[in-house]
Amino acid sequence: MQQLSRPARRAVLVLHVAVSVSWLGLTLGLLALGLTGYTTGSPEMATAAYRAMKVFGDWLVLPIALMSLASGLVLSLGTPWGLARHRWVVIKFWLTLLTLLLSVFALRPGINHLAAAAAAGTPAPGIQLVIAPAVATATYFFLTAISVLKPWGPTKRGNRLRAAQSAGARARQARRSGTERVGVR
Numbered sequence: 001m002q003q004l005s006r007p008a009r010r011a012v013l014v015l016h017v018a019v020s021v022s023w024l025g026l027t028l029g030l031l032a033l034g035l036t037g038y039t040t041g042s043p044e045m046a047t048a049a050y051r052a053m054k055v056f057g058d059w060l061v062l063p064i065a066l067m068s069l070a071s072g073l074v075l076s077l078g079t080p081w082g083l084a085r086h087r088w089v090v091i092k093f094w095l096t097l098l099t100l101l102l103s104v105f106a107l108r109p110g111i112n113h114l115a116a117a118a119a120a121g122t123p124a125p126g127i128q129l130v131i132a133p134a135v136a137t138a139t140y141f142f143l144t145a146i147s148v149l150k151p152w153g154p155t156k157r158g159n160r161l162r163a164a165q166s167a168g169a170r171a172r173q174a175r176r177s178g179t180e181r182v183g184v185r
Contacts, residue, residue, distance in 0.1 A: 001077040002078070003079065003080070009075070009079060012071055015067070016068065016075055019068045023140060024137065026064060027133050027136045027137045030056060030107075031130065031134055034129035034130040035130055037114070037118075037125065037126065037129065038125045038127060038129070043121075046123035047123045050111070050114045050117075050118040050123060050126075053115065053129065054111050054115035057107065057108045057111040057112070061103050061107065062104060065096075065100040065103055065104075068100075072092070073093075082158065082161075084158070085158030086154050086158055087153060087154070087155055088147070088152055090155060095139055102136070110129055111129065114129060
């Protein structure tokens with residue numbers, strides 16, 4: 001993929017940070033609602049919590065997760081960071097993909113099940129709707145940390161690409177130096 005221009009890279013970076021922070025905030029909200037539904041002694045409060053979770057799950061989880069993944073892919077492929085050049089980018093990609101899939105195939109069905117039970121008048125406390133958002137929140141904090149700290153260095157592929165780029169830069173420098181010497185005589 002061709003490198004993004006500076007304005008395009010900045011725009012995609014702002015979008016990526018905004019949707020990623022939104023995903024973290026949404027998950028914290030789901031965690032608060034899940035805790036409320038699980039710990040409350042009031043069936044009405046549990047019903048309200050699970051129904052609110054359903055609204056967030058139906059309208060926000062998937063679009064925000066997909067936008068986070070897509071903007072991250074555009075950034076990684078359109079910048080020198082690459083998708084497979086640095087370990088932190090690889091880990092961030094796979095964890096983002098995993099949490100997106102878990103959101104679609106585990107979190108949303110769990111929310112739908114408890115919301116349906118609550119709507120039927122039998123809201124049963126669901127610890128799974130506390131555990132899933134808690135794990136997701138911890139994962140998103142970890143992803144945020146590695147995005148800021150950029151630990152672990154390049155991958156083997158990244159080292160090979162860096163060596164090839166360095167060799168190319170040395171060759172260009174040698175050609176320029178040779179050309180300048182010819183012109184000086």
